[in-house]
Amino acid sequence: MKAKEEPGNNRRKFLRNTFALGTVALASTAGKVLAADDSDNKKTEKIKVLTTDGQVIEVDKPADNCKINPFAPAQGDAARQGIPGRSFVMVIDLARCKNARKCIEGCQEGHNLKPDQEWLNVALMKDNPEAEPYWFPRQCFHCDNPPCVKVCPVGATFKRQDNLVLIDNERCIGCKFCVVACPYSARIFNWEKPNEPIVPESAYSPETSIPHQIGTVSKCDFCADRSREGKLPYCATSCPMGVIYFGDRNEDAVSNGTETVRFSQLIKERAGYRYLEELGTKPNVYYLPPVNKMFDYESGLKDLPEEQQRVYDDLRDGNKSNK
Amino acid sequence: MNTPANVLIKEFLPGLEKPSTKWYLWVALLSVVSLFGMFALIMQIVKGQVITGMRDNAVWGIYTANFVFFMGLSYAGALISCTFQLLRIKWAKAVLRIAELITVSSLVVGAPFILFCLGRLDRIHYLFAFGRIQSPITWDVIAISTDLVFCIAFLYFTHIRDFAKLRDVTDFNVAPWRKRMYKFLALGYQGKPEQKKLLHQAHDIMAAIIIPTAIIAYSLLSLLFSMSLKPGWHSTIFSPYFVVTAGYSGVALLLVIMWIYRRNKLMEKYITNQHFNYFGFGLLILAFVYAYFSFSEYLTDWYNQTTAYEKLMHDLVDFSHFGWLSLFHIVFAFIVPVIVLGFPWLRSINSVALVSAFIVVALWVKRYLIVVPPLENPFIPIQDTRTEYVNYSASWVEWALTAAGIAVIILIFTVASKIAPIIPVSEVADMENEEKPKLLFKTKG
Amino acid sequence: MEPLIRYKLISHWILSTLIGVMLLSPLAGFANTQAKKDRVRMKMYYFKEATGDRKVSITLTAGTGKNMHGVSEGQVVLSAASGDSTMVLATLTTDTTGTVVLYFAADYILPVNEDGKTVLEALYEGDENYQDASNAVEVMDLKMEIIFEIEDSVKQLVVKASTTDAEGNEIPAEELSINIGVQRLYSVLKLEEVETDSDGMAFYEFPNDIPGDAEGNITVVARIDDSDEFGTVTSQASHNWGTLVSYELDPLPRQLYTDEAPLWMIISVFVILLGAWYHFFLSISKLIKLKKVGKQAEGVVQ
Known part of the structure; x- marks a missing residue:
């Protein structure tokens, strides 16, 4: 019998069940994957692999000799460099968002956050008095001119060459200067003891942001660890509407899990824009304007608690009377 | 040896000798308040900042306001005494030591307040281990520690001659360790012409370097805010505005403390009506300069009324938000001072001191209004149902540490005035000697 | 994968x-x-x-x-x-x-x-x-072969689909809808859907602006989605038809947001600090001299 069993894609369960075996299992996975790559392309004698310390190395085939785990999140200095050749971007299609808030749940579950800790949030926005309100998911924009990184006194938050802005919570002193410097309110502070890590032994990496630490700042990390595995961020995969596209600008492709499109074309054809462009922060998150909306914004309200609905009253006043 | 200085110092000796029970009780009371602040700090470290009123959005609160406020108080002392030292201005000599003590004590108290903001006090050494020179916090750390060292040095310099006097004076009933301390601190100063010259030079150099250091330190403080893109913070005028505000609050506090010391009969001879008159006049000028800066700051933004700023402005005048605080600030930082100080028939030692006290409080309120409202008005509107995330209000922990900060300043004054006379005796005696001032800079004729 | x-x-x-x-x-x-x-x-x-x-x-x-x-x-x-x-x-x-x-x-x-x-x-x-x-x-079992051809400097991608009968003969698979795409980090970017002819061949004019890796290599994926006869069948092949994308890590320039500060900033800070502390130690040296003078004077008295 040469068949092997794999219980689906539930990474969480996988981690829980097999952490003790995780390293070995992943290493052998890597070997197999590489072997599979080889069988396809006989001309290649060597294969480039990114090691955990950020080095790109070439491995001889047969790749069964290879005991490197190319999927492990980077640690230490390697985590500050980035994934070579990548230029991560996100595109958010405002026309599709109906405030299902699944992205928030997915993010919180994936990053082991408490229910009131939101790296990702959906705001109700209204551009002018006549405009119809629309739902506006927003998280860290991973700016190319990041105001938060500039002001960090200890280099705990840093800009990587793959566009990501991450936080090393083992270095963060919790001065919160980055929180006030961010014009997009993307950062949150661990005011109290954070959740215990699900896998207690897991080593910290700024790419996973887990485990969290009290008294430090945290924010959206664009799920860098998942990108190493070729997986989309939690928010993108958990959105039922396919609002969130994520991808690599160098490859000119973004995907929302169900469809993959060319980034440049999407921005060109749908008039993509960046929020508060005039601040000069050069965000890496693009928005597609909320034109020809698939849902009435009101539909995003009905599942919300009464108290939360009242928060939007000011914005809705003009629009309610029209209905 | 019956020099004027020796005569003068004799007057102060009883005050420096064995403290009364009342003094001990007073110190005990201040210590209790300080220790309660310590307890609050420990609670904050153990339980995390969740026990403060700070939350996301308003991640800074009265700690930052206190930091700016206390640093501001320190500013006036340094600037006044150093400028007066360099320009050989003599009329204020009697109160300069108070000014210098304000500088050092408020620096010592103010600087830690930024540390109370830190979520991870255990990593404070990272500021040096991983310090990034691009961060305004690093600038502040460097500038404030430099300023603190310089100001302590300057305070000590002005004490050397008095320490020498206290070492030499007879019929001074203090413990032998204090005599030894005075001897050590006096550095063998015997009033030799060469020593006089050297001390004078040291004094001048220190004064000359403290003035720019203090200006830089306080300007950098403003950059904590103005380097951010937030409406209400992102302002080019902030550096000079902060410097002026600091000077204004510092002079006001100086007048308050002068008034407190003057309640002692002995001091009436030294802290005179003239001091209140001159400093009151200075305060009036500062009030106008302050008003001018405030006006410039708000006018431009108000005139344009950008979307983001309009929200903030609305909050500041809204009586359900910051309206009352804004009103208090305008009335007591500008209107009342100008009326009381501006009209001679309203001006008295008591009224000047009272107005000064109000100015100090109003300028604390001003710092609160600088820190908190912009944080509550970010670009993306806060749509939170958790009230503590929407509106900041300080918790008991923050108030306890604020009270402790004030207590420590008073404690430093209480102890310092037991170590040496609060009036710089030797300097004041020089005035009576009428030495010719030596000018630092000479222009070739 | x-x-x-x-x-x-x-x-x-x-x-x-x-x-x-x-x-x-x-x-x-x-x-x-x-x-x-x-x-x-x-x-x-x-x-x-x-x-x-x-x-x-x-x-x-x-x-x-x-x-x-x-x-x-x-x-x-x-x-x-x-x-x-x-x-x-x-x-x-x-x-x-x-x-x-x-x-x-x-x-x-x-x-x-x-x-x-x-x-x-x-x-x-x-x-x-x-x-x-x-x-x-x-x-x-369906076999799909991807062939890269250049005709008159036009990049022509050919997909050949065939099955094998019981005797081992190759039989072309006709009228099959094949999706052609390129492998990207997270998924396959679909370029076109083509149909095989009676020879089991499908043709696609490959665009010139698809980013590849540092050598321009690109992985082309041909896929039949959930067909009744064959299930979902994927085939892929690499070729240097992509545009070059450097996969080196370009170090960020010295900037306000990098770990290393711009030089002018470091120089200014050092100049200011040096100036300030030089004066501080100058005045301290005056005090040390003062103490020496005091000691000499004491010596004279004794």
């Missing part, structure tokens, strides 16, 4: 658990036969991957609408039928989402019937909460 033997090492564990559960399950099933059981739907898909690996994905779901959920820990018996004999391939257990995936490595030969087809049958027996369910797929 799906990992193949991630669970190799724990398969023993799973197997032993399975045996235990199987031994106990008749007892458990006995107690509760009268209870109302949920209907279970089984979805079954067959994939052939570019590596030649095949996989069968089986998903068990129950409930409708918002209550729809996967049946976890369900045991599915997968068998291959050829002629009138049936061979049990594996007994599988579904995960929390109700899905289980079985891989067949490229060199594993699946039984075929006289038509050259592989018939895979899956059976879920149900338990005290769920009814039974079954499903089957019938697929033929």
Whole structure:
């Protein structure tokens, strides 16, 4: 019998069940994957692999000799460099968002956050008095001119060459200067003891942001660890509407899990824009304007608690009377 | 040896000798308040900042306001005494030591307040281990520690001659360790012409370097805010505005403390009506300069009324938000001072001191209004149902540490005035000697 | 790329658990036969991957609408039928989402019937909460070849699809819809859908602006999605038809947001600090001199 069993894609369960075996299992996975790559392309004698310390190395085939785990999140200095050749971007299609808030749940579950800790949030926005309100998911924009990184006194938050802005919570002193410097309110502070890590032994990496630490700042990390595995961020995969596209600008492709499109074309054809462009922060998150909306914004309200609905009253006043 | 200085110092000796029970009780009371602040700090470290009123959005609160406020108080002392030292201005000599003590004590108290903001006090050494020179916090750390060292040095310099006097004076009933301390601190100063010259030079150099250091330190403080893109913070005028505000609050506090010391009969001879008159006049000028800066700051933004700023402005005048605080600030930082100080028939030692006290409080309120409202008005509107995330209000922990900060300043004054006379005796005696001032800079004729 | 033997090492564990559960399950099933059981739907898909690996994905779901959920820990018996004999391939257990995936490595030969087809049958027996369910797929092994040709400096991509009959003859697969795309980090970027002609060939003029790697290499993916005859079949090949993208790490310039500060900043700070502290030590040196003078004076007095 040469068949092997794999219980689906539930990474969480996988981690829980097999952490003790995780390293070995992943290493052998890597070997197999590489072997599979080889069988396809006989001309290649060597294969480039990114090691955990950020080095790109070439491995001889047969790749069964290879005991490197190319999927492990980077640690230490390697985590500050980035994934070579990548230029991560996100595109958010405002026309599709109906405030299902699944992205928030997915993010919180994936990053082991408490229910009131939101790296990702959906705001109700209204551009002018006549405009119809629309739902506006927003998280860290991973700016190319990041105001938060500039002001960090200890280099705990840093800009990587793959566009990501991450936080090393083992270095963060919790001065919160980055929180006030961010014009997009993307950062949150661990005011109290954070959740215990699900896998207690897991080593910290700024790419996973887990485990969290009290008294430090945290924010959206664009799920860098998942990108190493070729997986989309939690928010993108958990959105039922396919609002969130994520991808690599160098490859000119973004995907929302169900469809993959060319980034440049999407921005060109749908008039993509960046929020508060005039601040000069050069965000890496693009928005597609909320034109020809698939849902009435009101539909995003009905599942919300009464108290939360009242928060939007000011914005809705003009629009309610029209209905 | 019956020099004027020796005569003068004799007057102060009883005050420096064995403290009364009342003094001990007073110190005990201040210590209790300080220790309660310590307890609050420990609670904050153990339980995390969740026990403060700070939350996301308003991640800074009265700690930052206190930091700016206390640093501001320190500013006036340094600037006044150093400028007066360099320009050989003599009329204020009697109160300069108070000014210098304000500088050092408020620096010592103010600087830690930024540390109370830190979520991870255990990593404070990272500021040096991983310090990034691009961060305004690093600038502040460097500038404030430099300023603190310089100001302590300057305070000590002005004490050397008095320490020498206290070492030499007879019929001074203090413990032998204090005599030894005075001897050590006096550095063998015997009033030799060469020593006089050297001390004078040291004094001048220190004064000359403290003035720019203090200006830089306080300007950098403003950059904590103005380097951010937030409406209400992102302002080019902030550096000079902060410097002026600091000077204004510092002079006001100086007048308050002068008034407190003057309640002692002995001091009436030294802290005179003239001091209140001159400093009151200075305060009036500062009030106008302050008003001018405030006006410039708000006018431009108000005139344009950008979307983001309009929200903030609305909050500041809204009586359900910051309206009352804004009103208090305008009335007591500008209107009342100008009326009381501006009209001679309203001006008295008591009224000047009272107005000064109000100015100090109003300028604390001003710092609160600088820190908190912009944080509550970010670009993306806060749509939170958790009230503590929407509106900041300080918790008991923050108030306890604020009270402790004030207590420590008073404690430093209480102890310092037991170590040496609060009036710089030797300097004041020089005035009576009428030495010719030596000018630092000479222009070739 | 799906990992193949991630669970190799724990398969023993799973197997032993399975045996235990199987031994106990008749007892458990006995107690509760009268209870109302949920209907279970089984979805079954067959994939052939570019590596030649095949996989069968089986998903068990129950409930409708918002209550729809996967049946976890369900045991599915997968068998291959050829002629009138049936061979049990594996007994599988579904995960929390109700899905289980079985891989067949490229060199594993699946039984075929006289038509050259592989018939895979899956059976879920149900338990005290769920009814039974079954499903089957019938697929033929499809070969897809990707050929890169340049004619008059036009990049022509050719996909050749064929099956093999019982005698080993190649038979072109006609009128097949093939999606052509390029492999990207997370997924395949679809470029075009083409159809094979009577020779089993499909043609596509390859665009010139698709980013590749540092050498311009690009992985082209041809895929048939969920066809009745072949399942989902993927084929891929690499060629240097992409535009060059440097995969080196370009160090960021000295900036306000980098670890290393701009030089002018470091220089200014040092100049200012040096100036300030020089004066501080200058005045301290005056005091040291003052102390020396004092000591000399004391000496004279004594």
